[in-house]
Amino acid sequence: MKLVLLGSGGFLPTETAQTACYWLPEAGLLLDAGSGLYRLADYMQGAELDIYLSHAHADHTSGLDYVFASFFKWEVSRAAQPLSEETITGLVERAHAARAQTRVHADEATLQVVQSKYSHSPFQWHPLQAEETVGGNGQLTHFLMEGGTQGFRLDWPGHALAYITDTVGTPTAAYVEKIAGVDVLLHDCQGAERHAGLQRKIGHSHLTAVVQVAARAQVKRLVLIHQAPLKELDYQDELEQARQTFPAVEAGYDRMEIDF
Numbered sequence: 001m002k003l004v005l006l007g008s009g010g011f012l013p014t015e016t017a018q019t020a021c022y023w024l025p026e027a028g029l030l031l032d033a034g035s036g037l038y039r040l041a042d043y044m045q046g047a048e049l050d051i052y053l054s055h056a057h058a059d060h061t062s063g064l065d066y067v068f069a070s071f072f073k074w075e076v077s078r079a080a081q082p083l084s085e086e087t088i089t090g091l092v093e094r095a096h097a098a099r100a101q102t103r104v105h106a107d108e109a110t111l112q113v114v115q116s117k118y119s120h121s122p123f124q125w126h127p128l129q130a131e132e133t134v135g136g137n138g139q140l141t142h143f144l145m146e147g148g149t150q151g152f153r154l155d156w157p158g159h160a161l162a163y164i165t166d167t168v169g170t171p172t173a174a175y176v177e178k179i180a181g182v183d184v185l186l187h188d189c190q191g192a193e194r195h196a197g198l199q200r201k202i203g204h205s206h207l208t209a210v211v212q213v214a215a216r217a218q219v220k221r222l223v224l225i226h227q228a229p230l231k232e233l234d235y236q237d238e239l240e241q242a243r244q245t246f247p248a249v250e251a252g253y254d255r256m257e258i259d260f
């Protein structure tokens with residue numbers, strides 16, 4: 001399976017890091033819909049789109065505004081006829097139809113907020129089911145995290161991925177068992193250990209706790225996401241030390257592509 005980090009940052013988009021948006025092209029599936037969604041058209045393989053939202057905050061949902069334009073850009077790029085006065089109506093109609101077929105999945109609390117905010121956009125809204133079937137013959141399960149976000153685990157035959165964001169990383173928490181053994185763990189990391197107290201207070205994770213989570217869950221690879229656009233919270237100087245606890249750790253970046 002392929003995973004593309006369309007937006008690896010959190011909180012606010014920056015010149016180098018758009019906010020939370022992770023694309024699985026073979027499944028036609030997005031994990032969260034932050035500002036990184038504007039890059040989706042560059043990676044689309046079909047008009048089928050399922051979006052799973054971890055929670056309703058803008059850095060995870062503002063990209064819903066770009067779904068129509070993404071389909072339009074994609075339709076233009078693959079059209080047999082060039083964009084012109086004659087062809088534009090058909091291309092717009094196809095993009096509208098694709099957005100109207102797009103399924104947005106989230107828990108009830110998130111749907112309530114997002115559905116009212118995007119009432120003008122005709123998405124298919126789907127409350128999260130205990131087990132979801134996803135593209136590529138896969139399954140998605142979810143679990144409520146500290147802070148109220150949903151954690152996701154996706155399993156396909158021979159491949160597994162977990163996505164944990166906007167929560168306090170805790171090696172002894174129940175979710176560690178849920179993500180056990182995945183090939184790739186995308187985990188919130190907003191700061192270094194020296195900011196552990198601050199991160200806990202704002203509902204995010206620090207590096208030392210996250211590598212302990214990865215080691216305990218025996219995941220194969222840990223990719224740190226949701227870095228805050230604040231140089232005060234940079235954790236690069238602690239990465240070498242963190243590798244002593246879990247060697248296969250790296251900081252995610254925009255347009256990073258991972259095969260697993």
Ligand SMILES: [Zn+2]
Nearest residue numbers: 010011059166
């Ligand atoms: Zn966030």
